[in-house]
Amino acid sequence: MTDRVALVTGAARGQGAAIVRRLRADGFRVAACDLRVEELSSNVAELGDDGVLAVALDVTSTQQWAAAVDTVADRLGPVTALVNNAGVLHRASLADETAAGFETSWRVNCLGPFLGIQATLPHLREADGASVVNTCSTGAMRAFPNHAAYGSSKWALRGLTQIAAAELSPMGIRVNAVFPGPIATPMLDDATQGRLAATFGRLGQPTEVADAVAYLVSEHASFVTGAELVVDGGQCLRM
Template identity: 85%
Template sequence: MSDRVALVTGAARGQGAAIVRRLSADGFRVAACDVRADELAAGVAELADDGVLAVELDVTSAEQWAAALTTVADRFGPVTALVNNAGVLHRASLADETAAGFENSWRVNCLGPFLGTQAALAHLRQVDGAAIVNTCSTGAMRPFPNHAAYGSSKWALRGLTQITAAELAPLGIRVNAVFPGPIATPMLDDATQGRLAATFGRLGQPMEVADAVAYLVSDHASFITGTELVVDGGQCLRIG
């Protein structure tokens, strides 16, 4: 059995599901976590892999994080890689934004990774080669109109990643982030996907983000921390 154990949030679909498949193929035992319990269970069942465990998890709940990590430890041992991938995309103009919509984006996109990192520290401290990867966004590199809630929460996650990397470096825990651009996932509706594909030639595929995550949690990135790996097909280069 592998001693590499990954916990991946937002794993029911899109990038998260691809990350689970990629890390499993790389020899990790993987806890696939999501609040969409039925969809998650169905996806994990399709994999027919004893090394992948479905765990229901609301990333905004400290209690559920604690329970999830206990479940994973009982099944696989301590987590060696944490992938904070869960996120919500919420668009609204400043005039139409609501306090509830704004706060929910921050709770999932920034509070969730903070709670996960805090909860996983006891695991990560006791293993060699421990790594955390946070899924940010090109929305945390350039300002997009009508993205006040989403964009600001991802900018905050970008800062949290850097601070966490600096604080945990002396412990040998690496912390990096991926910044996906336009990726073909259910997060983007068909009209948005069509518009972005026309602009950029094609959309990125979830496995292309998963490949970046797999690199950052691997021994090949053993001397890399605090890095921001952009996976956007040149999106940021086209913005003036």
């Protein structure tokens, strides 16, 4: 139990912060990583727990990934679980989308997890029960208008998850994905949250996604890899 170390990206708020708290409660030492350094550091300081470490990380930077993994290894131990939760939501019609907007979504939502897997792979290879969980989206299961950048980047992450699961399974590394639907996080503005709540009855809570992640990195999912765990309150079923 004391040898389990999780690295969670996008951990300053919302889903990421909930995942950090849940994994720590389950006995992991947790590296909480994010670009929002001040907010991240403040939240981690409030926990008052030496088992949670705030680490600045731009997931699109190979150099920052290498530095973050080294810091985690020095302070907490080798990474045994990677949760690629960082993501950006960018909406625009096809006519109004820009190359910069499209590329940014892909760099954060797909390149970031790829770099994270590469950076932590030497640790994961040596760990018992090593696990990767990628945060996809119901946008990688259904086509939503005005989501060309976000949706296509999450579809790509879905594919990356499957390929990584197939390639890393012989090494004993499990790779799975959660597919959140409408979740009450700062990623969705108040108007969008209100519209989605009216449509689907309620929004999901970050803790409900954290519970799914906790299962996938746990020994209870030791025979689960390449799985796609949808956490959407039935959103896809109603569409």
